[in-house]
Amino acid sequence: MKKLIPLAAATALLLTACSSGNYAATQLPPEPSAGPTTSAAPKVPRACPDGEDPLASYAPDNRTPAPGGVMPAGSFMAEIKQRGRLIAGVSADSFNLGYRDPITGKIQGFDIDMIQAVAKAIFPDADTNPNRVEMRVISSPARIPSLRATKNPVDIVARNMTINCDRWNDIAFSAEYYRSGQKTLVQSDSTAKSTADLSGQTICAPAGSTSLDNLKKKNPRVNAVTADTDTGCLVMFQQGKAQGISGDDTVLAGDVAQDPYAKVLPERFSDEPYGLGISLQHPDFVKFVNVVLQQMKDSGDWTKSYNRWFSAALGKAPVPPVAVYGRVPAPGQ
Template sequence: MKKLIPLAATTALLLTACGNANYAATEIPARPQASATSAAPAAPATCTKEEKATELQSYAPPEGPLPAPGQMPAGSTMADISKRGRLIAGVSADSLHLGARNPLTGAIEGFDIDMVKAVATAIFGTWVGHLELRVISSPQRIPLLEEGKVDIVARNMTINCERWKRIAFSAEYYRSGQKTLVQRDSTATSLTQLSGKTICAPAGSTSLDNLKKANPQIKAVTADTDTGCLVLFQQGKADGISGDDTVLAGDAAQDPYAKVLDERISDEPYGLGINKGQKDFVQFVNGVLEQMKQVQPGQKQSDWMASYNKWLGQDLGKAVAPTPQYGRQ
C-alpha cells in the first residue's frame, strides 16, 4: 500500500523549525526538555486492591470561591508561581487536537492546552504572557514533575495508583479509551487478530503496558512521541499504533490510508499531573476545573464543553465532563 510519509515527517520538522519564533508569540521552547532521569522510567510501584479502588480520588478544592487572580494565599504554591510571573506546563506538541503546534502561527493549541490556560488565567487574570509551555515526551512527564522543572503536566496523562505513588493528580478532566490504528485495508477487527504484528505505543505510557497485556504475541515497539509512532507506521516499520482514541483520531486525520478499530481495550481517565508535595496546588486546580465544567452567567455552554466541541467533538462525538471524585487526604 502506498503510504504518505511526508505528513508525519513534516510535523516532526515543525517541532524544531518553529521553535525559534518570538517567545511572546509562541511561548514554547524549541525542543523537548531533556532530563537526566527521564531516559529510564522507574518500575511502577505495586498497588493494593484498596488503592486501586480509590485511584481516581483527588483532593477536594477549598470551600468557597477561589482566591482572586493576583491575590494568591501567602506561602502557597500558587503565590510562588505568581511571584515567578508564569506557570510552567509540560505538554505535547504533536498530538493533534490535544496539544499540537499550529504550522501557521507556531503556537501550541488543543484541548489539553486549554486546561492549563484556564489554570494560568485563574492565577494571573490572563494566560497571555504568563504561560510557558515546555514540550516534553511521555517518559519525561513524571521525572520533570518530581524534579520541579514544570509546575503541571497536561499531556493526555492517565490517572492510576502506581503514578499516585510518585506524583499527584487533579480530578479527572476527560475519559479517553485505548484503541488501535491500522492500515485501512487491514481485515483485523481486534488486537487478538494482530498476533505477530509490530504495533507502536509511546514509551512510558499506559498504552504500552495495556498493549502487552492485551496480546503478548504482538511485537511492541516504542517511540518517544505520538508523531514518532506515526512516522514508523507510515514508513512501514510498524503495522499499527495503539493509544488513546483522542490521539489516534488525530493520527487518522493526518493519514487517509489509516483507520481506527472500534475495539476499546481500556478506559483512560486523564488528570493534570502535579508535584506530589503540592496538595494546595492540586486543590486549586480542582477548583479551576470545577469552574470550567459549570455554565457561567451569560454562557450557552461551559468552558469545558466549548473546548471539547472545538477540538474533539467532531471526531469523537458527544461527551459530558467527568464527575470529579474526591476523598484523598
C-alpha cells in the same frame, strides 16, 4: 508502500523548532521512566492497594483561593504569580490534544485549553499575554520525571496522562478532566477486526505509557515497539515499520485526521481517565486546579473545548467527568 503525510512530517520537524513568540516553549529530551460502535471497556479499578480510589483527588476547602483572586502568601500559586509565568509540561505532537500548528507555531489543543484556564486563574491577563505560560515540550516518559526534577521542574503536566494507583506514588493528580479509552489503528485495507487479529504484527505504542502495558496484556503475541512521541509512532506506521498504533482514542483520532490510509478498529479495551499531573509537594495547587476544572465544566467552557477539538472525529460532547474527592495529602505535604 505508504507515503509520509506532509502534516505529520511537519509536526515532527516542528518539535525541535523554536516558537514564533506566542509561547515560551522549550524542548526537553526524553527521560527513562522509574468507527461508530465500541466494545465494553473495563471499569477503572475502584481501589488502590492502600484502599484509596485512584480517581480521588484533594478536595478544595475554605483555604483554597478563588480563581482570579489574591493568591495566599506562602501558597504555590503565589510563588507562580511572583515568578510571572506558569511552567507546563505538554505535548506538541498529539493532534487536537497538544500540538504545534505548523502555520502559526502555536501549541494548541484540548490539553492546552486546560493549561490556559489554570494560567488565567492565576494571571487574569493570560489571554492577552502569552508569556504567562511557558510550554515545555516533553515526551511521554518524561512526564513524571519533569514534575519530580530537583532542578527547574515543571509546575503542571497536561499530556493525556492516565490516572492510576502506581503514579499516585510519584505525583499527585487533579480530578479527572477527560475519560479516554484505548483502541488500535491499522492500515485502511486491514482485515483485522480487533487487537486479537494482530498477532505477529508490529504495533507501536508510546514509551512510558499505559497504552504499551495494555497492549501487551491484550495480545502478548504482537510485536510491541515504542517511540518517544505519538508522532514517532505515526511516522513508523507511515514508513511501514509498524502495521499499527495502539493508544488513546483521542490520539488515534488525530492520527487518522493526518493519514487517509489509516482507520481505527472499533474495539475499545481500556478506560483511560486523564488527570493533570502536579507534584505531591503542592497539594494546595492541586486543590486550586480542581476548582478551575470544575468551573470549566459548570460554565460550558469544557464542552466548548471538546467540540472544537474532538467533535468532528469523536462525535457529540459527553457529560464532563464528575470530580471524585476524598484523598488526604500525606503528612508534611
